[in-house]
Amino acid sequence: MKNILLLLFFLPLLAFAQKTTILKGTVKNKNKEPIENVSVTYKKTGTTTDKNGNYSIRIPFKEEITIIYTHISYKTVVKKLIARNRNGFSFSPIMSSKTEKIKEVVIKNNKKNAEGIKKIDIAIVKNTVGPNAGVENTLMTLPGVNNNNELSTQYNVRGGNFDENLVYINGIEIYRPFLIRSGQQEGLSFINSNMVQNINFSAGGFQAKYGDKLSSVLDITYRKPKELATTIDASLLGGSVTFENQFLDKKLSTITGLRYRDNSLFVNSKQIETNFRPKFTDFQTFLSYEFSENLTLNFLGNFSLNNYNYTPISRRTRFGTVADPLELTVFYSGQEQDKYLTTFGALSLDFKANDRLSFTGTTSRYNTQEEEHFDIAAAYRLGEVDANIGSDNFGDVEFTQGIGSQLNHARNDLDALITNFQIRGKYKKERQELSFGIKYQKEDIRDRIREWEVIDSLGFSIRPPNSIGNNQPYQPFEGPITPFQNIRADNNVVINRLSGFVQFNERMFWNDNEVWYNVGVRAQNWTVKANGTTSKNQTIISPRAQFAIKPNWKEDMLFRVSGGWYSQPPSYRELRDYNGNINENVKAQKSIHLVAGMDYSFTMWERPFKLTTEMYYKDLSNVNAYSVDNVRIRYRADNVTTAYAHGIDLRLNGEFVPGSESWVSLGYLKTEENINHRGNIARPSDQRLKFGILFQDYVPNLPNLKAYLNLVYNTGVPGGAPAYADVYQFQERLRDYKRADLGISYVFTDANKQYKTGFLSSFKELTAGLELFNMFDIQNAITNTWVRDVYSKTQFGIPNFMTGRVLNFKVSMKF
Structure with missing residues (x-):
């Protein structure tokens, strides 16, 4: 008797679940920023987006409905949908700001x-x-x-x-x-x-x-940075550190970057066998000091050092066509030692005479x-490759x-x-x-x-x-x-x-x-x-x-x-x-x-x-x-x-x-x-x-x-x-x-x-x-x-x- 009562209780819920599905998505503005507290409604059913712009709402299955997205600061979005998947589907609208733009501002946005x-x-x-x-x-x-x-x-x-x-x-x-x-x-x-x-x-x-x-x-x-921040990037190819902050009552802003790169990962994937580890270092800084609203002094500086030490050992390259393949084999001796040292400095002064000039x-x-210094000797042999599949020397x-x-x-x-x-x-x-x-x-x-x-x-x-x-x-x-x-x-x-x-x-x-x-x-x-x-x-x-x-x-x-x-x-x-x-x-x-x-x-x-x-x-x-x-x-x-x-x-x-x-x-x-x-x-x-x-x-x-x-x-x-x-x-x-x-x-x-x-x-x-x-x-x-x-x-x-x-x-x- 209890089982029959439970079945009678859950039967409407099961029938309802079979006729509905889940609609979910993320609501963002035109700057791709999530919008919180957007009202998402269908008839008398509704929900709101969280701080990440996400929402989820249950809607009828295989029935055309109208979903309405509203927010006090954005234009209302109205969308007609038909859910054809019982497992749910997603829709992520982009909402436009309600702020009206006069024509001159529109032209400015189109200037570029x-x-x-x-x-x-x-x-x-x-x-x-x-x-x-x-x-x-x-x-x-x-x-x-x-x-x-x-x-x-x-x-x-x-x-x-x-x-x-x-x-x-x-x-x-x-x-x-x-x-x-x-x-x-x-x-x-x-x-x-x-x-x-x-x-x-x-x-x-x-x-x-x-x-x-x-x-x-x-x-x-x-x-020009607005707050203190440090960014670190690292990979098998090298890394970088970037520091930025403001000083002296926010009159001085600075952003400085140090980078290091090692291309060995790519060199080792090439056809030439080498003893090779190219190293590249770069230091760069941008400083800006604001004397007043009308006068700013800027400095851009760079120092870079590229060391390229290259000792080729051998190379084997196959080319040509399937019917007429060729092979080049090269054996090297010697080395190349290159060095590129670059420095750069620029000083600029921005002066605003008035609102126009x-x-x-x-x-x-x-x-x-x-x-650029090198002495490299190469001894090579260019040969025809046996392309006969049935040959005992195929590929040689x-x-x-x-x-x-x-x-x-x-x-x-x-x-x-x-x-x-x-x-x-x-x-x-x-x-x-x-x-x-x-x-x-x-x-x-x-x-x-x-x-x-x-x-x-x-x-x-x-x-x-x-x-x-x-x-x-x-x-x-x-x-x-x-x-x-x-x-x-x-x-x-x-x-x-x-x-x-x-x-x-x-x-x-x-x-x-x-x-x-x-x-x-x-x-x-x-x-x-x-x-x-x-x-x-x-x-x-x-x-x-x-x-x-x-x-x-x-x-x-x-x-x-x-x-x-x-x-x-x-x-x-x-x-x-x-x-x-x-x-x-x-x-x-x-x-x-x-x-x-x-x-x-x-x-x-x-x-x-x-x-x-x-x-x-x-x-x-x-x-x-x-x-x-x-x-x-x-x-x-x-x-x-x-x-x-x-x-x-x-x-x-x-x-x-x-x-x-x-x-x-x-x-x-x-x-x-x-x-x-x-x-x-x-x-x-x-x-x-x-x-x-x-x-x-x-x-x-x-x-x-x-x-x-x-x-x-x-x-x-x-x-x-x-x-x-x-x-x-x-x-x-x-x-x-x-x-x-x-x-x-x-x-x-x-x-x-x-x-x-x-x-x-x-x-x-x-x-x-x-x-x-x-x-x-x-x-x-x-x-x-x-x-x-x-x-x-x-x-x-x-x-x-x-x-x-x-x-x-x-x-x-x-x-």
Whole structure:
């Protein structure tokens, strides 16, 4: 009898449970911050969100209902839902603030978009997985930005090279070392991600206030701390410590970072067996002292030391096709010892005369002392591999196609000192702004080059291409051994530059349409004194303009066009030719650059998304053609080349997963050059197709467990040419670049989840996780090593493969 009564009691509950399910989710604002005390109601049933924005409510199964989300400070969200899963499902709305915005504020929020500037969230940068984690690693997921070397932070933008990109920190231009030729030697990026507040990036068509380069601008702002904090990051690749605080009644703020990196984890995954442990150290500080509301003094300082000690032992590389595989075996002796010491200091004074007029004066000095010393002998054998599956010797080398040896020697030393003084001003009046500035810069470079290469094949020394006839092995040659390459130079170069700009921009309305435009012009005058010879005085004028309109449409769309005559006066690298000689009369490279773009913001899956599209065209003249060896650029030091570049970039970003921004990017590029009227060939940066995904996700039932995917696919670039060879005869491309990096981390505590007691109460933030680099273990090639065989008169391009699959553990904490 009791069992029957219990059954009668629970039967309605069981029937009710079969007809209902659980709806849960997280309510956030547009800044991805959780909202507490949001009322979530369905008819007479309701609940509220907790401090983390989470809620849970039972709703009918397979029945359309209306859920209402209300909060006193946010606009009400109404959503119709049908539950089709008995196990529950989730919905996480984004609520908009009730604060009304006048039109002028809306224009201000669209200013960066109107300028063609991409604003990147620093939180995304810190979460982006990659061997060189940081700002540049995130940039390489954007369309139009390419790099096939995961050990380098250098990048190409829309057909340009590494030397065509401007990098600013707090309005101060940053430089990179001169002699570095390999991504392994590069070490740490100048930019310390833990010190960054804002990141703005333009891939072309930028304003006159930025410098004289042809490709892009990366504009970084370091933050001024508001409270005491210490951040520690550690992994198998190294670590960093960042300290920040305010002193002297909050007038003095300081943020200081110390970083250390060891690339052994990646080097050990490569095809070359070595005794190698590259070590990189970087110390950086940003100080700001506020004398008054109108006067602030700032200091940015950096010290970095890269020690690169390299002793190769052996290498074994298989390449070719399945039907015709080849194997290169190399045994090394000798070592390379490189050292790059860089110091940088900049002092700036911000003065606000009144609410409309302000000035900034800056002086900075950059010094790099670089040593590149190596003696490496290599004995190699190039053989054909037995590809017959039924053979007893399948996979073995059955025929030696070429043997030989090489001896490379270098004693290269460079000391460069760059000093500049700059004054900038800005005048604002309502919706108009006038900016202007003038800058003087002196570059003093002392460069000593001692570099040669001796090549031997089948017992015969290969003579340089411009030497007298050599009919070996058919006829003996009795002359002295001459290096195949022999570069000897002592260069003392002083470059004086005077540059300035003026630009005007205005925000206005035209028939209820928001309009923004900018017009400006830059000018630079320079002279070069090289080894006692002074060049003629050269001057360039660079007019630029931008226009953007946001129509008063129902759809949120923004259209913009920009362009101008861009010029790049030669740096020391561009003045030095393949043989180390200086041509002090090299002219500025020039480009007519046009960009047309559109931003379309929309809502999908009740979440915000944006589609950005840009088309561009560059017509280049006075081009200084170059070759690329890993990350070293070698120029012809002439202006006998013309070129062009055109393409289209697309990027879709938004909350593919609620509360986490991700994006998909696609880019198409074609760039060719015509050297001395010989016809168009692909430029070294001609990377036709780029596809990238940056994806963030989390486990719904365990939101503190997060996953990050960084996927890049680039079609192959030209593989380069051997020394002294005609580039028109070597136009084969490297294999396509494919890479996927995966990161998984668990957030123990952060700003949204704090503990008052226990071990975790000591931390403001604590995160630990694993990173899997090159998760599919794909062999990507960066350049070719050219092996010469004097007997067959053939040169073989052997691909230099990059890093394999690597697992890394990391932990990050903030006190």
